Amino acid sequence: MDSLAMRDYIKNFSLDNCPHGNRGYNRVLLQIFGYTGHGRSTFINSCKYVVDDGPYKAYAKVAPSENAPETMIRKAYELTDTITLVDNRGCLRMAKNETGEIYAQLGNFLPLNCKVNWHTGFKDMMETLLNSERQDQSSDLIVPVLIYCAGCLLEDEIEMKEVLTTAEHMTGFFPTVVITHELRADLSNIKEKFRQMGVKNLFSLENYTEEDHMKTRGKHGTILRCLQEIIKDVEFRMLEERDAIGERIDRKRILLEFAHKRELEKQQEKRNH
Ligand SMILES: Nc1nc2c(ncn2[C@@H]2O[C@H](COP(=O)(O)OP(=O)(O)OP(=O)(O)O)[C@@H](O)[C@H]2O)c(=O)[nH]1
Ligand SMILES: [Mg+2]
Known part of the structure; x- marks a missing residue:
């Protein structure tokens, strides 16, 4: 498919037109996640730029530098009538x-447009889940x-693999991985690491930015x-x-089991000290 055809395919994709209807879904939520400063907000702006095909606009606020965390509040950005991008806290x-x-x-248990705080306790997770009923x-x-x-x-490779696998169990999709700043380093090593973790949809790019959006x-x-691959x-x-x-x-269940296990580990760590 050429670019025009791909853009049309993305823009026209509708859950209602799937062979068995929408199965109760009314939007696809692309949950953009990862480490702070790695270019999540910039990627969202790049997607909007490419799909809207208008002038470049910084919809999601971008950090002035990679070392100053910017996105604290989960925010949603509509890409098409069906697809919404969520800028999660890194x-x-x-x-x-x-x-x-x-x-x-x-898992979509935190409300949009609210600050995300890092909690570590079982009780906090329980409250999050109870409140999500709202x-x-x-x-x-x-x-x-x-x-x-x-x-x-990728110093925390083991933890990363666990996060990717858990994300798959929670959503039914193994995460798509987008490597940003592709000109910065030789990519073969990092790509191989992600492949070995089981990543199939793996892309690398230089994001469009305010300074360079040619x-x-x-x-x-x-x-x-x-x-396109995500839609397929x-x-x-x-x-x-x-x-x-x-x-x-x-x-x-995944969240509660995680929080329970974490709580037990914390108690054990306390006893060891
Ligand atoms: N050259 C280049 N700069 C990029 C790229 N992606 C992001 N940047 C820059 O990297 C910095 C951080 O990008 P953000 O999109 O704010 O990162 P983030 O993941 O949203 O980070 P937080 O919201 O702060 O956690 C910004 O100054 C961007 O302009 C890229 O692919 N290439
Ligand atoms: Mg951000």
Whole structure:
């Protein structure tokens, strides 16, 4: 498919037109997650730029530098009538103190437009889950997308693999991975690491930015292919029957089990000191 055809395919994709209808979903939520400063907000702006095909606009506020965390509040940005991008709060490490909140964001248990705080206790997670009853999000089909900056060392590889696998269990999709700042480093090593973790949808690009948004065939092509692959995965998934309540129970179970395990580990750590 050429760029124009891909853009049309993305813009025209509708859950209602899937062979078995929308199965109770009314939007696809691309959950953009990852480490702080790796270019999540910039990626959202790049997607809007490519799909809207208008002037460049910084919809999501971008950090002045990679070392100054900017996005603290989960915010949603409509990409098409069907697809919405969610700018989640980034973490410093995939450490257990932060992953609980990553899962809570991915599972859509935290409200949009509210500050995300890192909680570590079982009780906090329980409160998050109880409060999530206030918003019905069963109509969101969640697809996780990890943003990772080239040249970073992926020191917490084991934790990353666990996060990717848990994201798959929660959503039914193994996360798509987008490597940003692709000119910064040789990518073969990092790509191989992600492949070995089981990543199939793997893309690398230089984001469009406020300073440099000269349209290039390469950047446009990568972003369109990335969105196209995600939609193909969604189309495939829409062929399956859906148990909306079972889905929610499974997600809650994953979160509660995680928080419980973490609580026990914390108690053990205390005893060891
Ligand atoms: N050259 C280049 N700069 C980029 C790229 N992606 C992001 N940046 C820059 O990196 C900085 C951080 O990008 P953000 O999009 O704010 O990162 P984030 O992941 O949203 O980070 P927080 O919201 O702060 O947690 C900004 O100054 C961007 O302009 C890229 O692919 N290439
Ligand atoms: Mg951001």
